[in-house]
Amino acid sequence: MTTVLVVYYSAFGHIATVSEAIADGAEKIEGVAVKRVRIPEFNDASIRVVNQRNQNEEKGLGQHFKLTKRVEDYERVQQEQVNIPVATMDDLREADGIIWGFPTYLGSMPAQVKSFLDQAGQFCTTGELEGKPTALFTSAGSIHGGHEATILTSLVPLLHLGMIFIGLPYTQNPEYLTDKAVGCSPYGVSTLAGPDGSRTPCQDELRMAGRLGERVARVAKAFTVAKPFE
């Protein structure tokens, strides 16, 4: 049996939704088991960036972000995720392929994810993640908010861990060849949340997410059999 791990962090639920589509796609491959786990929120409320908003910010550009409502959304979404297991270092060790998902924060990965990845830094010396196929998905508030920058910069630590990057090729994903506001690119899957977080992942994005899951699962399965790095 080949195991594909979908490991994600989601504050407002967009990434959580896409993670399900990724897992569904990976599960289509015979002999592949999928485990979906979440990177937890920081315990210290004072550094949970999304949780510090207040009504004073509902002015200026803040009006577009509907920040007060978003704090309510955040609390609800965190509650909805309590039954998803928290990601561990053993999950990474045991997986044959790993797909990472998280929102774009300041054009980059959230600190919660970087903190988790820093713990995984131990694998640089043990080589336990080397040769495992990996892929990325993100969501961003706006179309130019950093979808591609987040995926490309997040690839850097994964390369340090020796993982093998799987992208989302054009010919199999014609949906992103469009002039409409649809996420995804050759680098990976993405979705748009909208400035106020009210847009949900569209069918095209979810279809491409499924294909990315399938693609990583195929490679992970082939590597499990062929063991190209042993």
Ligand SMILES: Cc1cc2nc3c(=O)[nH]c(=O)nc-3n(C[C@H](O)[C@H](O)[C@H](O)COP(=O)(O)O)c2cc1C
């Ligand atoms: C601290 C912070 C920084 C953000 N930075 C960006 C950004 O650089 N670009 C962007 O388009 N959206 C940005 N956003 C919006 C998030 O990307 C959006 O809330 C996220 O994609 C929603 O995903 P989720 O529902 O899974 O949490 C930011 C949000 C927060 C809380």
